[in-house]
Amino acid sequence: MRKNIVAGNWKMNLNFEEGVSLFSEIVNMVKDEVIGKQEVVVCSPFIHLNTIGKLAETVGNVAVGAQNIYQAESGAYTGEISASQVKSVGANYVILGHSERRAYFGETDAILAEKVNVTLKHSLTPIFCIGETKEERESGRFFDVIKTQLENGIFHLEAAEFAKVVLAYEPVWAIGTGLTASPEQAQEVHAFIREVVAAKYGEEVAESTTILYGGSCNPSNAQTLFSQKDIDGGLIGGASLKSRDFLEIVKVFNA
Ligand code: PGA
DSSP: OOOOEEEEEOTTOOOHHHHHHHHHHHHHHHHHHOOSSOEEEEEOOHHHHHHHHHHHTTSTTEEEEESOOOSSSSSSOTTOOOHHHHHHTTOOEEEESOHHHHHHSOOOHHHHHHHHHHHHHTTOEEEEEEOOOHHHHHTTOHHHHHHHHHHHHTTTSOHHHHTTOEEEEOOGGGTTTSOOOOHHHHHHHHHHHHHHHHHHHOHHHHHHOOEEEESSOOTTTHHHHHTSTTOOEEEESGGGGSHHHHHHHHGGGOO
């Protein structure tokens, strides 16, 4: 059985106090209301990690993550943060390859492959994001785009290492736009991703790989998205900034 995960991506939002207060609300609501086995992950800006990482230790199924790390171990990289540093403050996850990092910060598949390695080396779980732009969707090239992102960014891993990875399908045209992929569109791509993983690593690894959907996921569409056979949870941007909305999405897996 693969793990169901609902992960919030706060992006560059919330000052320290706001973030800690939102996280405390989430933790309390999870304690009171979450009865399933789903994992709740919050990927905050670096500044929150130490504090919310400690709060997360008080609840079994809540974890925290970073939204990025630098690919080197340590050294003269002014302004960057390493995998071992985020691990040292209690993070368990790192989002890698988010389309905003690919588009605005020049993160190539080759850089991402290095980031994947250092992330796993420090026993952090990568949430590896893939997805096509609007043009790539409209031209019908999206299957190829997604396959290439997997091949060049993460398929260098041995099967045992790949088995530790979480994938997130995030169509770029659906991120922050209010335009969600329909459950059918999302399921079609998730099934494709699983097939590509099966061809590379075998059925067993493919069946146990958690594949999240991200892109304008909210309390009204989460249920139909997450009920698709190959969708194992969500990576939630905007709706993760409101505790009640985020919890409603988490609770889709309560049943
Ligand atoms: P969104 O963002 O839910 O605001 O569309 C998702 C993401 O970028 O991970």
